[in-house]
Amino acid sequence: MRMEKGLRAQQILEAKRIKKEEAAKAKLLEAEKRKQEKERSKQEKRDEKRLKKELKLEQRRLELEIAKELKKPNEDMCLADQKPLPELPRIPGLVLSGSTFSNCLIVVQFLRVFGKALGFNGNTDVPDLSILQEGLLNLGDSMAEVQDLLVRLLSAAVCDPGLITGYKAETALGEHLLNVGMNRDNVSEILQIFMEARCGQTELTESLRTKAFQAHTPAQKASALAFLISELACSRRVVSEIDKNTDYMSNLRRDKWMVEGKLSKLRIIYAKKAGKRDTSGGIDLGEEQHASATPTAGYKRRRKGGDSDADVSQSISVGGNPVKSKFPDTSQGPALYAGLSNRAVRPAMSALFYPCSSSKNQEN
Incomplete structure (x- = not known):
């Protein structure tokens, strides 16, 4: 009997041990499954975040490409809304050719913009297009005004930007250009020497050796004036004026950005205060109505x-x-x-x- 009871107790203990081991194994398996499920969910979340980030980057790239394409200039023939060009009438009184008139426009516009930097008075020293046309055609007193304009432009060009280093710029009498008093009589000779020093031998420089400035055609005279304007555009006074205006515009843009930033901050503050006032105002109004009633x-x-x-x-x-x-x-x-x-x-x-x-x- 005792042997049977001992065997039974041993069997019961063995069964309990087996059950405990099975329960422990089940717990381990369950914990491992939960761990695997957790890792899988984490991996899925990471993949989802990565996909979202990639989608955002792709969308941003597409937006940048679209903005870049929109900023590109389109050819006139590629536009969808083609409109016929307007027929512009000819300027009344204009007898000069297109290239000659364009040179006249260059001269007048340059003097109106940079004439003050070169010492020109915009009201009296800068001729208008009609006077310039009459002067190029040698009509009336306008010819003298064009010659005076040529003298002043050539004097400014000889001083700055000046002649090429090493070039012997001397007149027929052996005087240097910087030492010669320029006037209507010798302006043609000095113009010929200056143009030959700056751009070499040309048809106009060869013609200026034998003929005076006013004896040339309107196209040649306008081209000579435009040449002086192009040389004066590189002078120190004009360059400093351009730099000054550029700095002034950059300062204005900076001030504009600062003011716009302050205005945006004030708008945000005002919007927040206005929203709070609206909500609090509605509550106060209800309280006042309630107070007036009861x-x-x-x-x-x-x-x-x-x-x-x-x-x-x-x-x-x-x-x-x-x-x-x-x-x-x-x-x-x-x-x-x-x-x-x-x-x-x-x-x-x-x-x-x-x-x-x-x-x-x-x-x-």
């Missing part, structure tokens, strides 16, 4: 001896400010309203609608 504070009734009127001291919120006023107690019913005199009603109404005046009266 009193919101506790009542402290004080009766005067022999007086049937009930003076009620009530704290009413009007516009967020507490105001002490006399107001009838609605809990007593309509009979109390009927017994009130105008002396008790008027202060309450004035306290509701004119809080500032009522507070001053109370201070007094």
Whole structure:
């Protein structure tokens, strides 16, 4: 019997041990499954984030490409809305050729923009297109004005940008160009020497050896003036004027960006304050309406001896400010309203609608 009981106890212990081992294995398997599931979910989230990031980057790249394509200039023939060019009438009184007139425009526009830097007076020293055309055609007094303009332009060009280093710029009498007083008589010779020093032998320089400036065709004279303008565009005074204007415009743009940044900040602050004011204003309005309909504070009734009127001291919120006023107690019913005199009603109404005046009266 004892042997059987020992065997049974041993079998029971063995079964319990096996069950415990199976339970432990099951727990281990469950924990491993949970761990695998957790890792798989983490990996799925990482993959999802990576895909979202890739999609955002691709979308951003497409947006940049679209913006870049939109910024590219389109050819006139590639436009969808083709419109016929307007027929421009010819300028009245114009007898010069197209190239000659374009050189005249270059001269006038340059002098109007940079004439002040070169010492020109924009009102008197800069001729208009009609005078310049008449001067090129040797008509009337305009020819003398064009010669004076040539003298001033050539004098400025000889000083700055000047001649090429090493070139012997001397007149027929052996004088250097910088030492020669320039006037209408010798301007043709000095122009020939200057143009030969700057651009070499040309048809115009060869012609200036034997003929005066005013004896040439309007096209040649306009080209000579445009040449002087192109040389003066590289002078130090013109370059410094351009740099000055560029710095001025950059300062204006910087100031504009600063002002726009401040304005944007102020707009954001104002929008936030306006939103808060709208929400708080709606609440205050409801409270005021509720206060005007039914009193919101506790009542402290004080009766005067022999007086049937009930003076009620009530704290009413009007516009967020507490105001002490006399107001009838609605809990007593309509009979109390009927017994009130105008002396008790008027202060309450004035306290509701004119809080500032009522507070001053109370201070007094």
